[in-house]
Amino acid sequence: MTRILFVVSSARAIVLADGSSHEAGVSAAEALKPYDRLANAGLEVAVATVDGQPPQPDPYSLEPIFQYHDEDRDFLASITRTFMRHVNDIRITLQHLTELDLMAARRIFEALKRAGAKPDEARVLIERSARKAWSETANFVSLLSADPQVTARVSAAQLRASADAVQADAKKGSEEIRERLSNMPRFQKPIRLGDLSDEEMLGYDAIFVPGGYGPMIDLADDSNVRRLLQVMHSRSRTIAAVCHGPAALLSAGYGPDGMWLFDGYRMTAFADEEEDQTRVGKLGMPWSLEAALKNRGAVFDHAPAAWTSHVVVDRTLITGQNPASAVAVADAMLKRVDARGRELR
Secondary structure (H helix, E strand, C coil): CCEEEEECCCCCEEECCCCCEEECCECHHHHHHHHHHHHHCCCEEEEEECCCCCCCECHHHHCHHHCCCHHHHHHHHHHHCCCCCCHHHCCCCHHHHHCCCHHHHHHHHHHHHHCCCCHHHHHHHHHHHHHHHHHHCCCHHHHHHCCHHHHCCCCHHHHHHHHHHHHHHHHHHHHHHHHHHHCCHHHHCCEEHHHCCHHHHCCCCEEEECCCCCHHHHCCCCHHHHHHHHHHHHCCCEEEEECCHHHHHHHCCECCCCCECCCCCEECCCCHHHHCCCHHHHHCCCCCHHHHHHHHCCEECCCCCCCCCCEEEECCEEEECCHHHHHHHHHHHHHHHHHHHHHHC
16 A cells, blocks of 8 residues: 655744744645545555644644635636736735635625626626735625626625625634544554654655745654654655745755755745745744755745645655645645556556
8 A cells, every 4th residue: 555654744833033932833724625636546654744743733724714615715816817817917915815804705795696697797797806905905795796787686784694604714724623633543643753663764756845934943853853854865765845845855864965955956835935924924924945956956836826726846845835735735646656556666
């Protein structure tokens, strides 16, 4: 059976540039969504931390603003893609994705159809208000409520109810993720990474490092993370990481040629543009992950639009830019380990 080792941060706090301390940990969704994808595909997934202590969910990653349903997020993406002729013209910000009622677009679209609007007509109404909300940072539901073509079919109260339902589902999703992570034995009783011999490390076909701010604290400079990366790299095993998870690659050390183990590799991670929009990032990060990877020798590759799914595969290294990339990284891992399995058979 194909075996995957999740290397997860067990850090509890991050000290920012101003000396203040903030709770930190692993992004629960970035751990659980890939875990489910791989486990449901029949792979055996184990979990390790550097000290054998269970991971703490990063409080910021658990906030409801990040827990929207995939179908709501995907529908909104289909709307925003119509705004500009080229994706480079679309500046996506965290505010657009979390602070407005735009995530209710799909549900309002469905409400309009139930009220008798044809799909094309409903799309036009949604796109018109969404475009204005996006460009002017106005409230999407308020704009729709002022549109007589919309309210002739769906009342302002019904529009607000659709948006409130998105928020309620997000809060519920946040609690479900928190509860699930706290009840999973493999996450609550992880392997201590240093207890694994080189041979035991090679018993895994791939490793995966989820994000959250934790990896910047306890995975970016650790001797056992270095040993794991060097052992896996020497046997061409798959190494994957997402968001802040690529901070672990900074532990890799140097090869026989005196170069960083991943020198010249194309990779991605949480970009400075995204970091600067987060609550913690606005307070001042202790260091920049993007800059650190570039300075070590990475060829950094980010998506044309921030906060969109972006995965980079270079040889045996798979990296994802942000939380939206987590499942895509897992899918890329599945293809890689499946191909390797066929080669060995």
